[in-house]
Amino acid sequence: MSVLIDKFDVFAGGFWLTLQICVLAGTGALALGAVMAVLRISPLPPLRAVGTAYVTIFRNVPLTVVMFFAAFGLPALGSNANFLRIPVLDSVFSRLGTDLPYFRFAVIALALYTAAFVCEALRSGVNAVPPGQAEAARSLGMTFTQNLRHVVLPQSWKAAAVPLGSVIIAMIKNSALAGFFGVVGDLAQSADQLTSAEGYPFVPVAIGISIGYLIMTVPLGLLLDRMERRQAVAR
Amino acid sequence: MKTELSVLYDAPGPRQKKITWIGSILTLVALLAAAYVLVYRPLDAKGQFSMELWGPYVAPANENFDQLWDRLGFGLRQTLAAAVLAILSSLIFGTLLAVLRVQLRSVVRRTYTGFNLPVAYLLRGLSWTLSAVTRFCVEVFRGLPVVITIFFVGRGFPEFGISLEILWYLVIGLTIYNGVVIAEILRSGMEGLPGGQREAAEALGLSPLQTTRMILLPQSFRIMLPALISQIVVILKDTSLGFIISYEDTLNIAKQIIGVLDNPIQTYVVIGTIFIGVNYSLSKLAQYVQHRLARGRRTSPTRTGAAGTELETEAVAGTTT
Numbered sequence: 001m002s003v004l005i006d007k008f009d010v011f012a013g014g015f016w017l018t019l020q021i022c023v024l025a026g027t028g029a030l031a032l033g034a035v036m037a038v039l040r041i042s043p044l045p046p047l048r049a050v051g052t053a054y055v056t057i058f059r060n061v062p063l064t065v066v067m068f069f070a071a072f073g074l075p076a077l078g079s080n081a082n083f084l085r086i087p088v089l090d091s092v093f094s095r096l097g098t099d100l101p102y103f104r105f106a107v108i109a110l111a112l113y114t115a116a117f118v119c120e121a122l123r124s125g126v127n128a129v130p131p132g133q134a135e136a137a138r139s140l141g142m143t144f145t146q147n148l149r150h151v152v153l154p155q156s157w158k159a160a161a162v163p164l165g166s167v168i169i170a171m172i173k174n175s176a177l178a179g180f181f182g183v184v185g186d187l188a189q190s191a192d193q194l195t196s197a198e199g200y201p202f203v204p205v206a207i208g209i210s211i212g213y214l215i216m217t218v219p220l221g222l223l224l225d226r227m228e229r230r231q232a233v234a235r
Numbered sequence: 236m237k238t239e240l241s242v243l244y245d246a247p248g249p250r251q252k253k254i255t256w257i258g259s260i261l262t263l264v265a266l267l268a269a270a271y272v273l274v275y276r277p278l279d280a281k282g283q284f285s286m287e288l289w290g291p292y293v294a295p296a297n298e299n300f301d302q303l304w305d306r307l308g309f310g311l312r313q314t315l316a317a318a319v320l321a322i323l324s325s326l327i328f329g330t331l332l333a334v335l336r337v338q339l340r341s342v343v344r345r346t347y348t349g350f351n352l353p354v355a356y357l358l359r360g361l362s363w364t365l366s367a368v369t370r371f372c373v374e375v376f377r378g379l380p381v382v383i384t385i386f387f388v389g390r391g392f393p394e395f396g397i398s399l400e401i402l403w404y405l406v407i408g409l410t411i412y413n414g415v416v417i418a419e420i421l422r423s424g425m426e427g428l429p430g431g432q433r434e435a436a437e438a439l440g441l442s443p444l445q446t447t448r449m450i451l452l453p454q455s456f457r458i459m460l461p462a463l464i465s466q467i468v469v470i471l472k473d474t475s476l477g478f479i480i481s482y483e484d485t486l487n488i489a490k491q492i493i494g495v496l497d498n499p500i501q502t503y504v505v506i507g508t509i510f511i512g513v514n515y516s517l518s519k520l521a522q523y524v525q526h527r528l529a530r531g532r533r534t535s536p537t538r539t540g541a542a543g544t545e546l547e548t549e550a551v552a553g554t555t556t
Contacts, residue, residue, distance in 0.1 A: 043255060046263045060468075060514035061507045062475040064486055069507070072499035077281055176380035180479050188383060195390060202394045206387050210379055217378035 003200045004208050014190040015212045020093050021107060021175045021186065022216070026168060028111030033118025040123055043144065051119065058116035063109070063174050070109040071102065071181045102182035110175060117167045125160025126152060162231065165224040172216050187212045283500055292505050303492060310488030311509070317402055317484065318474040321409035322467050328410055329417025332369070333455075334447055336422055339366040341443050373415050381412040381473050389480035405477045413470050420462050424455030460528065464521035468514050475510075485509075 004011070039051035058066070096104060129152050137151040179188030191209045194200045247255060278284060292303070342362040347355035376384065385408030392404060428451060436446040456463070477484040489506055493499050 044258050044262050045255075046259050046266055050266065056515060057507075057511060060472075060511040060518070062472040062510060064475040064478065065503060065507050065510060068486065068489070069499075069503045072493065073503055076499050077277065077283075173378075173380035173382075176382040177476070180382070188380070188386070191383070191386065202391055206391065209383065210375065213380060213383065214375065214378045218374060221374075221378065 003194065003204045007194060007200070007208075010185075010190050010194065011187075011208045011212060013185055014187040014209075015215070017183070017186040018172075018175055018178075018188075018212070019216070021103070021110065021178055021183070022172050024093060024096075024107045025110035025114060025175065026171060028107065029114035029118050029167075029171065032111060032115035033122060036115060036119035037122035037126070040119065041126060055116045055119055058113055059120070061113075063113045063177060066109045066113050067106065067177055067181050070105040074105060074108075075101070100182070100184075102184075103178075106175075106178035106181055106183050109181075110171065110178065113174070114167060114171045117170070118164065121163035121167050122156070122160050124163055125156035125158075128159035129155045158231070162224055162228050165220060165227070169217050169220050169224070172220075173213070176213070278500075289498075289501050292501060299496065303496075306488050306492065307485070307505075310483065310485035313402075313482070314474050314477070314484040317405050317409075317477060317482065318471045320402075320406045321413065321474060322470050324406060324410045325413040325417055325466075325470060326463075328414035329421060330452070332373075332414060332418035333421035333425065334444075334452065336366075336369055336373075336418065337425055337447055337451070338443060339369060342366075373419065376411055376415045377419065379412070381409065382476055382479060384408045384412050385476055386479055401477075401480055401482045404480055405474070405482050409470055409473055413466060413473070417463065417466055420459050420466065421452070421455050424459040425451040427458070428454055457528065461521045461525040464517065464524060468517045468521075471514060471517070472510070 036051045036054055039047045040055070042048060042051075096107075133151055133155060134147055137147045142150070175186070176188040179186045179190075179192070183189060187209050191205055194205045195202050292300075339362060343359070343366050345359075345362075347358050350358065385405060388408040388411070389401070389404040392399065392407075425447070432450055432454065433446055436450040437443075441449065475484060475486050478486045478490070481487065485506060489502050493502050496502075
């Protein structure tokens, strides 16, 4: 068990790096997912088609394929994702500015993949708003944007919150894959490093890594369960 | 799609229709131009459309064509084998776990009045502990990434002297995670049933196990079928994680192909297309089933409505992992 204390900095560092990936990819996914959701409910058919195609593609491809594409395809195109070296951000998230691009690739892949599910969660929220609300707004003479801004979207957050939360939990779990694509030092890669390269016993390392992930996922899950139960009563 | 749109817009009049048409054509042109400038030109500049890179996939005359599809077919078969085994064992394991948890729940409430006091307390303590242990295991394995579970199985089993074929590590890892998720789906289905179902079954004199097996479980399967199918899609997608314990699945084969032919983009486009084809048809099947079920339950419109929205959130939540 001593590895848990001796190597505490490795576990803590891994936890911190995994958290960084999740925060960055989560922000990207929420932004992109919101854009896609807007596209999917827009009045113009070609824009809707773009949104639908995006969601269909990324929902049906395994994240592993997306990760592989980012890690091997982007270099083949001569891109190191340098646009993510954002000046102020990379002093907080130090990995963004490094010469090794794998952290940036992992963030891109995770954000692209998660955005499809964010879009679906947001859309299911919009769908959950009773039709009478939007109809009433229209009959008051509100335009499409006013309707969305003042009537539909404020109500859709409530229904979208729980699905969005489970999307975020799934993303945290999916981020473990980054460790197998060259991101050195996150929780998953630390498990590999400690057991195979440094020869520590397996069980304590497994416990430490598991605790690292459970700290992130279980409280969020319990929070969501509570929200769901309260909503069920409200309904 | 239709109903959802009509909520946000008025039915378009002649002027609005004209505006929509013109707007559509303009955006279509803009999108095509953007695709040409941002996607086609850079790819073309890097020579990514050359027959040298695509040939092995699309031209039967190419020297590598037969061998390549032979290998890919092998990889696909390996992926499917692992997926089918994982799906079957997760369903079985999940059902058993769900039944166990529902049983334990009813056992915990029993007071054992027929026994003398210490025995009754012992039995209650025992059932409470069992229930707590299963709950703990479910929370832990639901909260762990499936990658980590597979990795732990692949690394941990040999450590304890259990050596199997790599296929089984993958299947076991997938089963632990997805079995727990399926158990939770089925359990929430059983608990969502109207209380009258259980009460009626008990009034007929069925034992708790019979009640679960003959009354609650079949209905839970029926209600939760869409969520179960999307979880099956998840299992199929997650099978691609086999590469982390070097299982020879589609992605591992792809890596070997890229090592020889050096065409990562083409390879992943082809493999992505295959995955999309299989998973998309499965998702369509799920939608069809949901549609059929909604039609079959028309007798109780209000409850179907509530169950419908719940299912949608479940399905969204389910497909994410």
